[in-house]
Amino acid sequence: MKQLTRYQPTTAPVSNLRREMDRIFNELIPFSWRLDDNETGMMKWTPTTDMLETEAEYIVEVELPGLSKKDIQINCHDNVLSIEGERKQEHKEERPGYLRSERSFGAFKRSIILPAPILEDKVKATFKEGILRVTVPKAEKSKRKSVPIE
Structure with missing residues (x-):
């Protein structure tokens, strides 16, 4: 049985693609940093x-x-x-030679x-x-x- 979804027209098809890609990656990575719901760039942590x-x-x-x-x-x-x-x-801490440090x-x-x-x-x-x-x-x-x- 298919789920009903409300149609929401948008003027930017690229934003739909980005939203769908974010959803896919969020489902693949159970312990991750994610964009918040209003996509302000703030991150939230989900243990x-x-x-x-x-x-x-x-x-x-x-x-x-x-x-x-x-x-x-x-x-x-x-x-x-x-x-x-x-x-x-x-x-x-910034050290010489580090290109990236993830915490x-x-x-x-x-x-x-x-x-x-x-x-x-x-x-x-x-x-x-x-x-x-x-x-x-x-x-x-x-x-x-x-x-x-x-």
Whole structure:
């Protein structure tokens, strides 16, 4: 089944080509710097995130190399887990002979809508070797109760 897309006429076919190429490259590179939505040239950082589900909890793992615990903030409200932080560039080093030096710095925010009710006050997080692991316990499901007919 095909997806319906709103037609948006444009005066510059080259901008459509650029947008499509950006989309393709963003899908190919999971951990990357990308142009922001309004294409101002500002970059944003999207860390790789994995989410697992067990019978009792959700486990979210986020790759955050170069950050420390103090650079990360975790919030949980109304079944939404939000993880945000920022990598800050402390110094810029220019050395003779370097043609290019690539480092990734910037802010990020990930919000994950969890599909089942959770116990917000029991959420736990650990941070080790650049991997943030957030464990979110599920709320107990209400059990079916048989109702006798009188």
